Amino acid sequence: MPENVNQSVVYDTSNLFTQSERDSLTQKILDFEKQTTNQAAVFTVDSIPENEDILYFSTQVAESWGIGTKEKNNGLLITISKYDREIAISTGLGTEKTISDYKCQMIIDNIMLPEFKSEMYYKGVSKALDSLFLLWD
Numbered sequence: 712m713p714e715n716v717n718q719s720v721v722y723d724t725s726n727l728f729t730q731s732e733r734d735s736l737t738q739k740i741l742d743f744e745k746q747t748t749n750q751a752a753v754f755t756v757d758s759i760p761e762n763e764d765i766l767y768f769s770t771q772v773a774e775s776w777g778i779g780t781k782e783k784n785n786g787l788l789i790t791i792s793k794y795d796r797e798i799a800i801s802t803g804l805g806t807e808k809t810i811s812d813y814k815c816q817m818i819i820d821n822i823m824l825p826e827f828k829s830e831m832y833y834k835g836v837s838k839a840l841d842s843l844f845l846l847w848d
Contacts, residue, residue, distance in 0.1 A: 712772060718776070719737070721733045721737045723753070723755045724756050727793065728832060728836075732833040735837070740840065743840075747847070747848070749779075749787070749806070751778070751786070751789070752776065752778050753836055753840075754772060754789070755790075757792070757793050759790075768799070769788050773786055773801050787810070788800070789836060791836075798819050798824070800815035802815065818843060822838050822839050822842055
């Protein structure tokens with residue numbers, strides 16, 4: 712399991728973002744957490760372990776990092792695997808009540824993938840976070 716020793720909310724091991732993009736996404740996530748206590752994070756990786764499902768992998772990472780509060784289980788992790796060309800949005804049980812897996816898949820298909828096709832990773836993730844934060848109460 713990848714360790715996130717600095718507890719970064721944007722852990723970009725694939726360098727998909729510039730430093731200022733990382734800072735901007737981090738600020739967006741931290742501002743939302745201040746308003747709602749909901750915890751989100753973004754994790755980029757070159758590739759996930761062989762024969763592993765990205766959603767399962769993403770959920771394992773979110774649990775090992777402790778995203779979301781214990782009481783509310785209100786965490787969300789966007790995992791992007793650069794070379795596998797896969798994306799997952801894994802949600803805690805509390806988050807799932809307002810953001811279904813179906814809605815997560817719609818956000819991946821309709822918001823993230825079109826931007827990623829032109830390598831606009833920051834724009835895709837930023838717009839996805841905006842949509843998720845609107846759904847998430």
